[in-house]
Amino acid sequence: MASNPQPAVVAANDRIGFFDLQRQQRRIHDDVRARMDAVLVHGQFILGPEVSELEGKLAAFAGVPHAIAVSSGRDALMIGLMALGIGPGDAVFVPAFTFAATAGAVCSINATPIFVDVDPETRNMDPADLERAIDEVIAAGELKPRVVMPVDLYGLPADYEAIGKIAARHDMTVFSDAAQSFGGRAGNSRVGGMAPISATSFYPTKPLGCYGDGGAILTDSDELAEAVRTLRSHGRQGTGDVAVRNGVTGRLDTLQAAVLLSKLTVFEDELEKRDAVARRYDAALAGKVGIQKQPSGYFSANAIYTITLPNREALKAELDARGIGNAFFYRVALHQHPAFAEAPKRPLPVSERLADTVISLPMHPDLTDEEVERVIAAVLDAVG
Ligand SMILES: Cc1ncc(COP(=O)(O)O)c(C=O)c1O
Structure with a gap:
């Protein structure tokens, strides 16, 4: 052979x-250390200034008004679905060829994943099979089609133009699982701005990765952004201690934001x-x-x-x-x-x-x- x-x-x-990751770290080592030291000095380990600085830079990079940093890519998907009000009885259409977290996030909020086949060449969600899957769910009459969650497999953006049209016909939201694709683009759109709401991951081996778990939600909707900010922090609004919704512990650590600010420079x-x-x-x-x-x-x-x-x-x-x-x-x-x-x-x-x-x-x-x-x-x- x-x-x-x-x-x-x-x-x-x-x-x-x-x-x-070690080769990459050698390139940015001194800068990472300096930024981490700054966090040790100011001591705001949760929602410190590096988190909002990072959010501003991520939003600018993607060309959207809001980026909200969260604890992982999977939590970004789950919190985003919670912000959209998805739950039991709702159908969320996901590709069948992806990492388990895509469907896992859907199950975490007790909605039902509907698997859609992928295109053999791009390996991303096949819009024709999405149409068939939606028709099947409507015909069965048990679940309400609510969200299409394409994945940008291996970093390549999905066909948001075709998928967006199908979703609009059925009054569904497109929620991009961009865990692998931050930094990708198609035409004039950058990942993070290709769907009304997108989730990405900063897992260490992702193109933009931190030194632990991390993720972000990007959106152009003020309402969704506000809901996500509340949900990632126990459902509390601002610094108050009253839960206005039932949220999770889903914030990005300040130390990870410091690492990501350094990674963004290269x-x-x-x-x-x-x-x-x-x-x-x-x-x-x-x-x-x-x-x-x-x-x-x-x-x-x-x-x-x-x-x-x-x-x-x-x-x-x-x-x-x-x-x-x-x-x-x-x-x-x-x-x-x-x-x-x-x-x-x-x-x-x-x-x-x-x-x-x-x-x-x-x-x-x-x-x-x-x-x-x-x-x-x-x-x-x-x-x-
Ligand atoms: C397509 C996809 N979705 C979601 C996730 C979950 O991201 P995280 O590991 O940050 O929770 C991953 C991570 O590998 C992924 O590849």
């Missing part, structure tokens, strides 16, 4: 990490570097394996780079032998997770096929040219 077998043991220095540059790696992979691998199609005018945040091929186990063995990081994102489609077994059943063939054939390659801004070439060579050798 492989024309160029490698020694079974690869020296630590020669390994290529799937992600490499974020644009890192997005360009990620994109350069992805386009080199595309150029070398297109036609040999399946690659994610980027519609014209779209810019992915390139959180994860994923190819498809029939015999991914052989490629995995080759990558492992050469010390090259890899992962299956995602190995199981969401409707096949035991946690979501009660969701209404529908055919989801593309999601199931992707789950059987995907394998993700190293992707981070600090990959060297030589490392990218080694990854490409390993894939080409393995696929013959």
Whole structure:
């Protein structure tokens, strides 16, 4: 299979990490330390000045009036759904091929996830299957279609134009799960401003990641922003101690906001570097394996780079032998997770096929040219 077998043991220095946060940290280390020290000095660990500074910068970056920093991407989805007043009896349409948190957030507020298949080329929610899923829910008459929650898979924005039109016809809200895509864009819209409400994640390996858990909700609605601010802090309004709604402990720590302010100083540059790696992979691998199609005018945040091929186990063995990081994102489609077994059943063939054939390659801004070439060579050798 492989024309160029490698020694079974690869020296630590020669390994290529799937992600490499330590390299990135070396670039910004002094700045991160200085910003963290400033937090230790002022001591406002909850909702300190760094949190509002970060919120202002995130909102400006995305071109929306409001960004509200919260405790994680999943909490951002859950709090956003709470702010929209979603609950039992409501249907929320999610792609079947994504990370578990998308449907998990829907179940957390006792609404019902309805799984929608994805497009085989972009791997994002398929608008035609969304139409079918909505019609099925209406015909069954048990749930009220309320929200469409597309995911920007691997960092590539979903087709918000088509999805927005379908949602509008049914008086539904589009809530973007942009956990993987902050920094992405399509045409003149940036992620965070492509739907009436969006949620992102600052999990450490995300394109904009902190050193713990974190997330944000972005919206152009003053009302939703106010509801989210209240809900993330026990349902209290402002600094008062009266709960006007039942909320959660869902704030971003000030220390994490300090880290993110530092990361933001290099974020644009890192997005360009990620994109350069992805386009080199595309150029070398297109036609040999399946690659994610980027519609014209779209810019992915390139959180994860994923190819498809029939015999991914052989490629995995080759990558492992050469010390090259890899992962299956995602190995199981969401409707096949035991946690979501009660969701209404529908055919989801593309999601199931992707789950059987995907394998993700190293992707981070600090990959060297030589490392990218080694990854490409390993894939080409393995696929013959
Ligand atoms: C598509 C998607 N949605 C939601 C989440 C949840 O984000 P977090 O890990 O910050 O809770 C993730 C995180 O990996 C994700 O990839």
